[in-house]
Amino acid sequence: MAPQSAEARPDKTIRVLLVEDDSPTCARLRDALAGAGEFEVTTAATLKEARAALRDVRPRVLLTDLQLPDGHGMDLIRQTRLDCPDTEIMVISILGDEQSVISAIMAGATGYLLKDAFPTDIAATVRELVAGHSPISASIARFIVRRTQGAAAGAAHPALNTAKLTPREIDILWGIAKGFSYAEIAGHLGLSRQTVPGHIKSIYRKLEVNTRGEAVFEALQQGLIRL
């Protein structure tokens, strides 16, 4: 996390690369961000375009769909993690289902954005993301903590490795899964309210699969990539 690069920019605009092949959806998301004023949005409809834009724009935030006409969003996420380590990444999802979101987290994404979210929520989420508050939903938290309990790994589920998570991080995930607010969680666990987002960020980084080979292997395992 390196917020100074964003703060260092004099105009305070946040460059966002939005990768989405369905044009009405793309337009909707772009409008939601543009309406907020502080975002400078570049859109791409294919993986190829997205790669080019990544080079040219070097965005602060990448929002990408997973299913692209010429490839998979996972590849883009991975490449971004390698080429632009400071870029915050979010997946755009229709349902926010664990299958796609967890895969994206393993590739290096930090949470997801629903395609039908209200415009104000969209802008707010991206703003929070840039501020270093990685959002995590109750259902994703639930998925992760259940995996730490050794819940049967179904064939359809990503091979998530939760061994690196600390007991405190798992407690926080439990709280989120059960619908507690950050303040409530901090209260229950005797933490300061401000440290919770940092823990969540740390959780994301621990779940990321570190090498490209591993990521490809995982993706192959999940059937997300076909050779």
Added chain:
Amino acid sequence: MSVAGAIEASVPARQWRYRLGFYLLIQVLIVLACIFVLRLSPPEPSARYQVTEAMLSENGVERPVRLPYHLPARFTSIDPQVFSLSFDRPAGAAGQTWSVLLPRFISGIEVAVNGSVILDSRMHPSANRPDRNTPEIATIGAVLLHDGPNALTIKLHAWGPLTGFLDRVFVGPDQELRPAYQSRALLFMTLPVVFSAWQAILAVLLGVMWLKRRHEPTYGVLAAAMALGLLQAFVYAPVGQTDHAGLNSMLIASAPLESACVVFFVFSFLGLKWPKYCWALFLPGLLIVAMALLGDSALVRRTYLFLGPPTVFVSLVLICAIVGRAAVTRGDGVALLLGCAVTVVLIFLVHDLLLAFDVVVEGRILVSRLSYSALLVAIGIGLIGRFATALNEIDGFAGRLVTLVRETEEKLRASLALEEERARAAALANERNRLTRDLHDGLGGQLVSIVALSERGAWEGDRIGEAARAALKDLRLVIDAMDDIDGDLMLALGAWRERTAAQLRPHGLALDWHVLMPQGMPVHPELRPWHVIQILRLLDEAVTNAVKHAGAKRIGIRIETVGDTVESQRGRITVEDDGRGFVAYDDGRRAANAPNTARGLANMHKRAARCGAQLEVTSGSGGTRIRLDLPRRFPDVELASS
């Protein structure tokens, strides 16, 4: 063989009588065969070469005797008996090799031709064993012989326990005498070695068996008997040396010990109880050993003669009786075989005893040692037979077990597969019904309204969007509810809170979320996705009513566990709003002023009833409160919604 008194009552009288008759008949045939064999004379050369006339010098006095000659007195002479014989060699026979053949003598001989000694049997250890019937042959050096009469001097050394004996002597061309010698050597020297080898193999086999099965002394005892017999057969002690006298005597004593061991074996082999007094059978053998260690060899030999063979005889009679009884009462084939062998040994032993006590003097060929081998053969066959039977039994048993296990396994697998298939089919059908209904209730309705709105022609963008968003929300709800949450409803409520808050935010409405206890609500292991969907939909409707119909600005959700004891604890979810409220009748199902609310309320009651939960609605001008009390246990099947 007194078997009649010992017949077990369980055997039908006729059957055992037949068996007894059969057994006795066979034994009689065997006795006859033995007598026939005993009457056969062992091979000897043509009578042409035999010399029967001799002069016996005794105490300086010479007197003519005829061979075979049997020393009358039972004594051990220090001075040997000297027989002087004479034979003629024809004039034309100078080119031939001549030999002297002594087919049978007791106990030792020294042969001289024309004053030169050509043979001393005492040099051959095996020839010193009177029970071996060892023949001796010696070629006469050509220089010693001359045409016409030649002098042949035989010194007969006699030592106990048997009295001295000299059979006829044969002198003639070697090629005429040799075949008879070979035949006798085969019968009385080679054959015992063959049988001893058999005994050695049995001893090793039985020893190994006993080592592996220490709890069965049967085999150990028999192995000991065999080993004793082997020692007796192969360890030769020189005669007349006092150092070895004890050893020699002990070897002699082996026969009664051996026979006692065999009795013990037969008892345990046939599964009979070993009577205490039978230990007495071991006494004579031990007594002889004690004598050998303390007394002189002459005493030992005498003791042996009076104790040894009778002990063997008594042992054999005992074996005969118990084996015969087993063969008759049980119809045991192995016992029958053993019985026949014992009969053979017994007959031959009687013959030898008669010889030893000089009741019969003819021939003086001892056969009991040889016939003992017959018993060994029978025991060997019996053991191998029993072993094979046991193996077959084990094979059969193992085979039956394998078949049984396989059959059971197959049955089990078939029934399991059937059960699994049935359960899977039932679960699938249930799931399909539930999913169909859930989608129909939510998504179906919303999609229909999207269609209707789009067909209105007028621009209803907002409402189309709203319907589509509701449809998406419902889709997420259904997917979410399918996740396994291990009975913790809090996990489902957490995701619901997020969705609902996101839905309310654009309307400027806040969702006040209060979980009164950190653990939330009790965990329900029986909680299923369809319970979750019913409860979440119920809450959705409560929120929708508050927003759309009551115009509330604030919606509060309170989650708690009520009940004092662990048994009575239940989850409670309360939804409160600050809206207009409505007038509810007593049963809370009808509202006069808001038909939409009424329908929503009815739906909520229906959903609560399906899950066995209790719903209480109170409404007034200050707002509406909906209290949902979860059941202690969620029902396995949907309850009828009244």
